[in-house]
Amino acid sequence: MRSRPLALIACSMAALTAAFVMSNVVHAQSNPQQAAAKSTAAAAPAPKRDLTGVWQLQGGDGGAQPIAEDKAMPPMTPWAKVKYDAQKPGYGSRGAAGGNDPILQCDPIGFPRIMLMPTPNELLQTPGRTIQFWEREHEWRTIWTDGRPFPTDPDPAWYGYSIGHWESDDTFVVESMGFNDKTWLGPTGYPHSEDMRVVERYRRVDHDTISYDMTVTDPKAYTKPVVTPHRVMKLKSAEEISEQPCVWSQENEFAQRIRNPATPQPAK
Amino acid sequence: MNLRLAVFLFLFAGLLLVCGPVWAHHGNAAYDETHWITISGTVTEFVWSNPHCQIFVDVKDDKGKVVNWAIESQSPGIMRRNSWTRTSLQPGDQITVTLAPAKNGAPVGFSGNADGKVIFADGRVLKMNNR
Numbered sequence: 001m002r003s004r005p006l007a008l009i010a011c012s013m014a015a016l017t018a019a020f021v022m023s024n025v026v027h028a029q030s031n032p033q034q035a036a037a038k039s040t041a042a043a044a045p046a047p048k049r050d051l052t053g054v055w056q057l058q059g060g061d062g063g064a065q066p067i068a069e070d071k072a073m074p075p076m077t078p079w080a081k082v083k084y085d086a087q088k089p090g091y092g093s094r095g096a097a098g099g100n101d102p103i104l105q106c107d108p109i110g111f112p113r114i115m116l117m118p119t120p121n122e123l124l125q126t127p128g129r130t131i132q133f134w135e136r137e138h139e140w141r142t143i144w145t146d147g148r149p150f151p152t153d154p155d156p157a158w159y160g161y162s163i164g165h166w167e168s169d170d171t172f173v174v175e176s177m178g179f180n181d182k183t184w185l186g187p188t189g190y191p192h193s194e195d196m197r198v199v200e201r202y203r204r205v206d207h208d209t210i211s212y213d214m215t216v217t218d219p220k221a222y223t224k225p226v227v228t229p230h231r232v233m234k235l236k237s238a239e240e241i242s243e244q245p246c247v248w249s250q251e252n253e254f255a256q257r258i259r260n261p262a263t264p265q266p267a268k
Numbered sequence: 269m270n271l272r273l274a275v276f277l278f279l280f281a282g283l284l285l286v287c288g289p290v291w292a293h294h295g296n297a298a299y300d301e302t303h304w305i306t307i308s309g310t311v312t313e314f315v316w317s318n319p320h321c322q323i324f325v326d327v328k329d330d331k332g333k334v335v336n337w338a339i340e341s342q343s344p345g346i347m348r349r350n351s352w353t354r355t356s357l358q359p360g361d362q363i364t365v366t367l368a369p370a371k372n373g374a375p376v377g378f379s380g381n382a383d384g385k386v387i388f389a390d391g392r393v394l395k396m397n398n399r
Contacts, residue, residue, distance in 0.1 A: 056399065061381065063296070078325050098373070118399040120346065135345055136319075217285035242345035243318070250317040258322060258338045262298040262370035 041179060044207035051123040051130070051202055055210060055233040065116040067091055067186035067216070068228050076191075080221035083191035092188030097263040101189070102182065104255070106246035108158040108242040109137055110183030111176060112198050112214060122241045130164055130172075138245045143174050154178035156194050156224070172202040183217065185226070193220035208235040299340075299368040299378040306336055307377075310362040314357035319343045323357060323386070325365065327375075335375045342380045342396040350396045362389045365393055 030065055059065065067073075070093055088099035103109050119135040128146035133139075143164040154161050154177070163180035176198045176229070185192050196218040203211040210233040216226040309327035322339040326334050327379065341347065344354070357363070364387040367377030382397045 003327040062382065099297075119343070120399070237350075242348065244343045244345045245318055249319050251319065253315075254317070254320050254322060254340075258320070258340050258376055259298070261338065261374040262340075262372065262376040264372040 026098075040201050043209060046170050046204040046206050046209075049172075050125065050168050051172055051204060051210065052125055054120050054122045054236045054239040056120040056236050056239075057118060057212070058232045058234055060116075060118060063118060064091065064187045065118075067112070067116065067190055067230075068186040068226060070107070070188070072227070073190065074222045074224035074226060077219075077221055077223065080191050083221075084189065087184060087189035087191060089184070089187060089189035092128045094189060101187070102184065103246065104251075104259075106251050107182065108139070110158040111141065111160050111179070112200075112216065113183055113186050114139065114159075115200075115212075115214065116186050119244060120236055120239055120241060133203045133241055135244050137239045138243050141234070150175075150177055156180035160198070172204075174198075174202070176200075176202045190226075191221055192216065195220045202233075209233070210235075252261060282350055296368070296381075298370055298372075298376075298379055300371045301368040301378075301381070301383070303369070304366055304383050305369055305377070306364060306366045308362070309337070311357050311359055311361040311363055312336060313356075313359060316344055316347075316354040321352075321366070322377075323363075325363065337365075337375045337377065339365060340376070340377065340378045340380060342399075346380075346399055347396055350394060350398050352394055356394065357386075363387065 062067070086100075088093055090097065090099045090100075090101055090104075114134050114136060115121075117134070117136040121135065122133040124131045124133070125145075128144070130143040130145055132141050132143060139159065141159045141161040141162055145164050147165075148163060151161060151162065155180055159179075159181060160176040162174050162176040164172055164174040167173045177196070179192070179194060179196050181192060181194045181196075183192070184190060196216060199215045199217070201211075201213045203213075205211050212231045212233050214228045214231075216222075216227070216228070300346075307325065307327045309325040311323065312326050313322075313324040315322040320326065321344060323339040323341055325337045325339065327337050328334055342350075347356075365377070365379055366385045367379040368381075368384070370376040378384065380396050382395075384397065385393055385395045387393050
């Protein structure tokens with residue numbers, strides 16, 4: 001028992017040190033220019049108006065990331081709160097085994113949630129459009145760059161309708177609308193409505209790095225825009241996008257052999 | 269380096285070892301990612317499928333009773349990035365797996381993040397956390 005006070009002291013000191021270190025990390029991450037300046041030391045300069053390549057979202061311990069931390073989410077409308085309470089996620093502060101995440105039955109992950117996946121995406125530019133492939137789901141979208149406006153009454157879609165433009169030689173801005181309300185904003189179960197609009201900014205800060213920011217505006221669901229945390233994507237030059245569909249028969253077999261046995265049965 | 273600093277660093281490193289899995293936790297709620305365990309046994313099946321590969325291993329418990337463990341792994345694309353192939357495991361192979369066990373006590377676990385690994389009979393180690 002003599003070692004306990006020593007361990008407590010060590011734990012407290014370590015926790016303080018860790019907090020100090022982490023606060024510096026958080027601070028560095030919250031300052032994209034600083035972070036960018038650091039990474040430019042090694043990487044070649046960014047090519048102009050070019051995002052072509054295979055990119056991987058950084059951070060989140062390699063797992064799916066929440067759209068934003070709970071404390072950073074704006075207040076929900078009563079409409080959204082009803083949905084939120086009904087959505088039982090497997091991740092985050094409300095995470096529990098089982099649940100009703102739609103992707104457990106291979107529903108499309110949808111946009112913008114698919115941007116929060118750790119698996120890579122590939123951007124390809126061609127006149128009039130940029131194509132984005134996602135390894136997860138083996139899914140893709142067109143980002144129109146031919147100057148067209150949004151359609152006036154698009155059918156609600158899992159991946160919406162996207163138009164993009166170069167705001168400067170290094171920054172590509174994508175606006176998206178036309179979503180259905182069946183997808184979650186991320187693995188922690190935040191809802192959105194069909195009115196959702198998403199603005200993304202891809203800033204290529206150097207050859208190997210995209211500084212990525214996303215804002216979700218959905219007045220039917222949130223009283224203010226959801227400003228997501230600043231994120232970074234890294235170029236994976238040697239990577240090929242591989243096939244990762246959600247295959248219902250295989251997912252179902254997985255559920256029967258692994259997910260369900262690992263899920264506590266409700267008390268009788 | 270003075271002694272007190274050395275002791276502090278030693279304890280801090282120990283704390284990191286203990287707390288690391290907690291920080292690594294990303295909410296895979298069915299599994300206890302704070303208590304990783306290691307099992308050894310004989311592969312019965314290796315399922316190479318989307319979105320989750322699966323490893324099944326017969327493990328003998330203390331009393332000699334054989335329990336078939338089911339291990340959630342990553343997708344084939346992620347597995348390949350970690351040097352796995354669809355033939356990496358064959359029935360009969362002897363392996364040792366570090367995994368986060370199911371909280372409900374079932375012989376099920378998750379080996380797909382930074383703390384998980386598979387050690388082959390010849391000593392090779394493969395992980396599955398590089399996306």
